[in-house]
Amino acid sequence: QVQLVQSGAEVKKPGASVKVSCKTSGYTFSNYYVHWVRQAPGQGLEWMGFINPNDGRTTYAQRFQGSLTVTRDMSTTTVYMELTGLSADDTAVYYCAKATRFLQYFETWGKGTTVTVSS
C-alpha cells in the first residue's frame, strides 16, 4: 500500500536550518507530485510547495521563496524539505502529502514531523 514515512521530531535554534525526509513506497515514485504542508500549533493547514519527482522541478509558495528547498532522491524514493533561517513562527508540524496523478489534492499524507524552534 502507499506509504509516506517521515523523519522524527526536531528541535532547532532560531536562525538554524532543518531538513525533513519523507520516504515513499507502494507506488511509482516518478508519477506523482509530493507536496509539503505545515500546521502551526492550534492553527490550520498551510501549503508550502511541491516537487515533481520525475524531473526534480519545484514550485514554492511565495512566502517560502528563498527559504524552502525541496529535493528528491530517486534511488531511495525519498523527498526532502529543507527550511532555512528558522524563527519561532516556523514551529509547526510538517506534513508531506502525495498528490494524484494529474490533480493537486492529497490522497495520502505522512504522519507529520514536529519541528520546534526555540532558543
Add this chain to the structure above:
Amino acid sequence: EMVLTQSPGTLSLSPGERATLSCRASQSVGNNYLAWYQQKPGQAPRLLIYGISSRATDIPDRFSGSGSGTEFTLTISRLETEDFAVYYCQQYGTAPTTFGGGTKVEIK
C-alpha cells in the same frame, strides 16, 4: 491567492444529527477543483471528498459534498462519534492551492 472562508468556526451537535459545513471562495473555483479533509487531534488530515462531490476511497456515504462557483458545502447526514473532528476545504483549481481555516465539529 484565492481565500477560502469556512463557517461556522465551531459546530456543536449531538450524535445522529446532521452537520452542514460551509466553504466560501473569494473567486470562482476553477474546474470545480474543491476537496474536503477531516483531521482528528494528533493525526494527519484524511481526504474525504474531491471534485466537489466525489467520495474518496472507503469514505462512508453519510459524507457528501455539493456546491459550485464560490459556495460549497460538506454535509454529514448523521453524525457518528468518530466524525467529531476538524474539517478543511482546499481548492486546487488555481495556483497556489489554498486551504480554508477549518470548522471544528464538537460534541454538544
